Amino acid sequence: MHWNPYIDVRVEVSRAVRASCRQCGAAIDKGAYRVEAVPILGKPELLHVDCAAKRAPDHARRKLVDKDPDWPPEVLEDLARFVPEGVGPAPRSYQRTPIMDLGYDKDAAGVKPCVYCMEPCPGVAGPSHGHAVRAFSLDGERRFHPACIVELAPGLCRRIVVEASDRWPPELKAYFAQRVPAHVLPTPRSPWRHTAGVPALEHAPSARAACRFCSGKIDKGDLRLAREQIYGMRRSPVYFHVGCYAKSDDYHPKMIELVVLRAPDEVTREDLSRIVAALPPKAEEDDDVPALGERLEEIFAWVERKREATASKSAAAAAAKPKLTENIVDIPEGFFGA
Ligand SMILES: [Zn+2]
Ligand SMILES: [Zn+2]
Ligand SMILES: [Zn+2]
Numbered sequence: 001m002h003w004n005p006y007i008d009v010r011v012e013v014s015r016a017v018r019a020s021c022r023q024c025g026a027a028i029d030k031g032a033y034r035v036e037a038v039p040i041l042g043k044p045e046l047l048h049v050d051c052a053a054k055r056a057p058d059h060a061r062r063k064l065v066d067k068d069p070d071w072p073p074e075v076l077e078d079l080a081r082f083v084p085e086g087v088g089p090a091p092r093s094y095q096r097t098p099i100m101d102l103g104y105d106k107d108a109a110g111v112k113p114c115v116y117c118m119e120p121c122p123g124v125a126g127p128s129h130g131h132a133v134r135a136f137s138l139d140g141e142r143r144f145h146p147a148c149i150v151e152l153a154p155g156l157c158r159r160i161v162v163e164a165s166d167r168w169p170p171e172l173k174a175y176f177a178q179r180v181p182a183h184v185l186p187t188p189r190s191p192w193r194h195t196a197g198v199p200a201l202e203h204a205p206s207a208r209a210a211c212r213f214c215s216g217k218i219d220k221g222d223l224r225l226a227r228e229q230i231y232g233m234r235r236s237p238v239y240f241h242v243g244c245y246a247k248s249d250d251y252h253p254k255m256i257e258l259v260v261l262r263a264p265d266e267v268t269r270e271d272l273s274r275i276v277a278a279l280p281p282k283a284e285e286d287d288d289v290p291a292l293g294e295r296l297e298e299i300f301a302w303v304e305r306k307r308e309a310t311a312s313k314s315a316a317a318a319a320a321k322p323k324l325t326e327n328i329v330d331i332p333e334g335f336f337g338a
């Protein structure tokens with residue numbers, strides 16, 4: 001299987017004079033179409049169209065299958081020539097990136113269109129359009145009018161009312177208080193806030209740590225996700241039940257793929273079954289691809305082969321018996337760093 005860390009690929013005309021392709025290192029000409037590949041962690045990468053078809057073939061296949069209207073027909077033709085045969089499309093749901101947090105854009109640089117209504121933002125005076133709100137997602141940030149973000153993320157707007165932070169102007173807090181429907185509860189803060197890096201799967205060595213999402217106990221021996229904190233003096237990781245991560249705003253199936261791909265030796269096939277059981281049901285739009293559970297089985301089978309290979313390599317070193325399992329998961333270079 002080909003595995004890549006991307007949640008989506010986008011096409012645009014290159015405006016930069018010098019930009020180089022992450023795949024081949026060569027320059028991308030100004031005025032040429034280029035692809036931006038958005039990884040589950042880290043910054044987007046720029047690619048030539050043909051390089052994108054090689055580096056993220058499943059996403060390229062998805063654009064072809066869906067005849068994605070954001071992709072000009074001539075670019076799709078190019079993609080079609082370079083996507084390797086036999087590569088299926090990426091799940092459509094992987095392009096979904098929920099809004100995880102909002103920020104007040106105090107000195108919004110220039111006027112840009114609101115991503116929801118396309119009207120200038122900030123625009124006409126008043127709380128509904130005179131301010132700019134920044135919405136953060138896995139794939140970056142976008143600008144919205146207050147009136148538009150209430151439609152899209154009412155729970156996060158409710159949280160701004162409840163938290164009453166000084167960073168938001170009083171008139172805007174009052175506006176949200178009045179506009180958010182009464183039955184909408186505040187969205188809980190992201191359990192991943194102030195953490196970074198690839199989360200690790202592990203068995204809890206004791207029952208001392210609680211899950212940051214549900215505050216419930218994580219029993220000794222239970223499988224948990226650990227992630228490093230980036231703020232504060234305590235560098236100790238925070239922990240989650242796998243099922244709680246799957247329920248959080250930050251959930252992305254690609255992250256689960258990533259942690260399974262990186263699963264340490266202590267993670268067993270039974271653990272994998274528990275992870276699969278904790279996953280949300282398959283998204284409706286994913287009607288033409290295997291379920292995440294099946295993808296994880298395939299990834300884990302690769303992990304097991306790699307373990308065997310490592311084990312028999314040390315055995316083979318003694319017995320001088322070379323052999324071994326091919327690396328059949330193809331991971332784009334550079335994602336995990338040096
Ligand atoms: Zn290239
Ligand atoms: Zn708007
Ligand atoms: Zn939990």
